[in-house]
Amino acid sequence: MAIVGVGTTKFKARWIDKTYYELAYDAAKLALSDARIGREDIDACVYGIYNDFFQRQYQPDAFVHDYIGMGLKPGVRVNTGGATGGSALRMGFSEVASGLYDTVLVLGVEKCNDCFNYEVHQHSPEVLRAILYTADMTYDNPAGRTAASGFALAVIAHIEKFGTPTERQMALVSVKNHRNATRNPVAQSPKLLTVEDVLSSRKIVDPFKFYDNCLYSEGASAVILASEEKAREITDCPIWITGLGASLDWVLPQNRPNIYEFQSSQIAARKAYEMAGIKDPLQELDLAEIHDAFTGTEIMAYEDCFFCPPGEGGRLIEEGVVEPEGKLPVNLSGGLLGCGHAVGATGIMQTIEVVLHLRGQAENRQRKNARVGLVQSIGGTLCSWTVCLILKREE
Amino acid sequence: MPPKTHARRQAPPRKAPARRTSAPARKRTDPHREWYKFFSEKYQIPVEQLKKEFQDELDGKNPVDAPLEIPDRMEVFFKYSYGKQSRFFRELRMHQQILGSKCPQCRRVYLPPRADCSLCYQPTSWVKLSGKGTVIACTIQHFSTSAFIKKVPFICAYIRLDGTDSLLMTNMEMDDPSRARPGMRVKAEFRKNRYGIITDFYFRPLTGGS
Numbered sequence: 001m002a003i004v005g006v007g008t009t010k011f012k013a014r015w016i017d018k019t020y021y022e023l024a025y026d027a028a029k030l031a032l033s034d035a036r037i038g039r040e041d042i043d044a045c046v047y048g049i050y051n052d053f054f055q056r057q058y059q060p061d062a063f064v065h066d067y068i069g070m071g072l073k074p075g076v077r078v079n080t081g082g083a084t085g086g087s088a089l090r091m092g093f094s095e096v097a098s099g100l101y102d103t104v105l106v107l108g109v110e111k112c113n114d115c116f117n118y119e120v121h122q123h124s125p126e127v128l129r130a131i132l133y134t135a136d137m138t139y140d141n142p143a144g145r146t147a148a149s150g151f152a153l154a155v156i157a158h159i160e161k162f163g164t165p166t167e168r169q170m171a172l173v174s175v176k177n178h179r180n181a182t183r184n185p186v187a188q189s190p191k192l193l194t195v196e197d198v199l200s201s202r203k204i205v206d207p208f209k210f211y212d213n214c215l216y217s218e219g220a221s222a223v224i225l226a227s228e229e230k231a232r233e234i235t236d237c238p239i240w241i242t243g244l245g246a247s248l249d250w251v252l253p254q255n256r257p258n259i260y261e262f263q264s265s266q267i268a269a270r271k272a273y274e275m276a277g278i279k280d281p282l283q284e285l286d287l288a289e290i291h292d293a294f295t296g297t298e299i300m301a302y303e304d305c306f307f308c309p310p311g312e313g314g315r316l317i318e319e320g321v322v323e324p325e326g327k328l329p330v331n332l333s334g335g336l337l338g339c340g341h342a343v344g345a346t347g348i349m350q351t352i353e354v355v356l357h358l359r360g361q362a363e364n365r366q367r368k369n370a371r372v373g374l375v376q377s378i379g380g381t382l383c384s385w386t387v388c389l390i391l392k393r394e395e
Numbered sequence: 396m397p398p399k400t401h402a403r404r405q406a407p408p409r410k411a412p413a414r415r416t417s418a419p420a421r422k423r424t425d426p427h428r429e430w431y432k433f434f435s436e437k438y439q440i441p442v443e444q445l446k447k448e449f450q451d452e453l454d455g456k457n458p459v460d461a462p463l464e465i466p467d468r469m470e471v472f473f474k475y476s477y478g479k480q481s482r483f484f485r486e487l488r489m490h491q492q493i494l495g496s497k498c499p500q501c502r503r504v505y506l507p508p509r510a511d512c513s514l515c516y517q518p519t520s521w522v523k524l525s526g527k528g529t530v531i532a533c534t535i536q537h538f539s540t541s542a543f544i545k546k547v548p549f550i551c552a553y554i555r556l557d558g559t560d561s562l563l564m565t566n567m568e569m570d571d572p573s574r575a576r577p578g579m580r581v582k583a584e585f586r587k588n589r590y591g592i593i594t595d596f597y598f599r600p601l602t603g604g605s
């Protein structure tokens with residue numbers, strides 16, 4: 001199975017001049033044009049759209065399907081929180097791998113910043129309110145926690161267990177990803193920050209400061225998947241999906257044996273590596289796009305994706321292993337911190353980033369001789385869902 | 396359209412009153428009054444807050460092809476059932492008692508309670524808990540959702556109650572929130588007004604050891 005076409009809009013705080021289906025149209029048009037095929041060549045569609053409140057529309061996928069001219073073709077929507085993009089890819093993969101279809105469009109879109117709190121004259125608290133409807137409404141939502149505090153609690157439990165990540169290590173991740181974003185034309189938050197800038201930014205939820213958190217973004221991203229035979233017809237430069245792993249943990253983290261590691265991430269990574277025949281990810285991967293909604297969780301992901309033993313993730317950022325010139329660059333796109341987090345589109349944007357590097361089209365951020373890359377897409381309360389994909393270029 | 400004076404609330408509900416010559420006409424009536432009234436009443440947004448966002452648009456200051464914004468609100472009312480967890484919330488409200496649920500097979504005690512053990516597929520039975528527990532992880536919220544933004548800073552914590560095998564997402568209250576730490580011993584405190592919801596109780600540090 002191969003990715004034969006990619007397209008993404010810019011990630012922005014707000015696309016005030018477009019609705020969610022108009023944004024989706026832009027991504028579909030870019031992906032079709034990249035693959036040099038037409039909408040009539042698509043057999044079926046998978047939509048990654050996370051929050052119905054964001055779109056101000058239940059079942060928004062049907063309206064996207066209509067607007068991008070896919071009427072009467074099969075279409076289905078996937079929603080697994082922050083992992084929605086990764087899960088949409090997994091659904092598309094299954095549809096092609098089963099032999100059901102030859103060509104599937106996987107499109108993610110999100111527009112969060114139409115949510116607005118009139119009282120405090122800001123978008124964010126209302127965006128957060130919409131998000132918190134996806135926490136357990138009976139037991140979790142009433143405490144006033146946020147997505148950030150859920151992950152902050154996991155990071156605090158990790159610090160309690162291993163002594164890391166330190167606030168400085170977390171700040172280094174923020175500096176890296178914002179700097180990487182300066183070389184990505186679709187990024188929302190390209191910035192040259194110092195560790196001090198991050199450490200002194202305003203507190204959001206301990207231990208996270210402003211620059212430890214990703215932004216809310218609006219955007220749409222699409223890829224076209226094709227069976228091997230079809231892929232060879234369409235393109236000379238197919239990017240193969242050689243590994244895929246997924247897991248959904250107890251969504252009430254209350255029931256997990258501990259909260260200092262994300263077992264869904266470990267399982268998804270292990271399955272993807274097994275399928276792709278990868279034994280030592282640090283040696284064999286050329287780049288990784290990790291779901292860095294928060295700096296601390298990027299560091300936890302180094303461990304949960306087996307780049308290093310448990311508790312040593314902080315060392316990888318300190319030693320520069322995950323920097324652009326390091327052994328395994330992580331989030332050359334800028335990640336969620338620098339490029340942005342347009343939830344349903346995010347996992348697809350990350351996938352497109354890896355595709356561009358494997359094709360040698362990543363311009364001034366190109367990882368030299370990139371052959372194999374990892375995409376990690378996570379979501380839900382304390383990383384309930386993880387999807388991992390391994391992408392490989394033609395030898 | 397001729398400027399109208401303020402049509403005040405005591406006016407008869409159906410028709411706007413005739414213009415009152417006696418009313419002091421110091422201010423010209425807002426020509427967009429009906430627009431503001433419509434959305435303000437429909438979505439319970441104060442007119443002053445709407446004005447902050449929409450005055451320019453209504454005054455025709457935006458180009459004809461510029462994006463047009465409009466207020467909206469999604470809302471559904473509920474009278475929902477707690478199902479097989481009902482007793483847990485009734486005991487909270489009526490007896491200030493926290494119950495866990497215990498699996499007869501694996502002996503696991505759930506809190507939040509569940510009437511069925513998800514691992515053994517067996518019905519659980521209720522067990523009384525002391526309300527004492529240990530903080531597993533805690534953090535201070537300096538920012539939150541619309542529903543909580545006025546309450547910051549406050550503490551969110553995962554607490555393991557004694558005699559349970561799971562964690563509870565809950566709030567802690569203490570004089571100096573910055574002193575909240577994992578490992579701290581805590582005890583549930585019930586609020587004076589209880590509603591049969593999970594926030595009928597919160598936690599305070601146990602003083603004088605556990």
Ligand SMILES: [Zn+2]
Binds near residue numbers: 500501503517
């Ligand atoms: Zn059991």
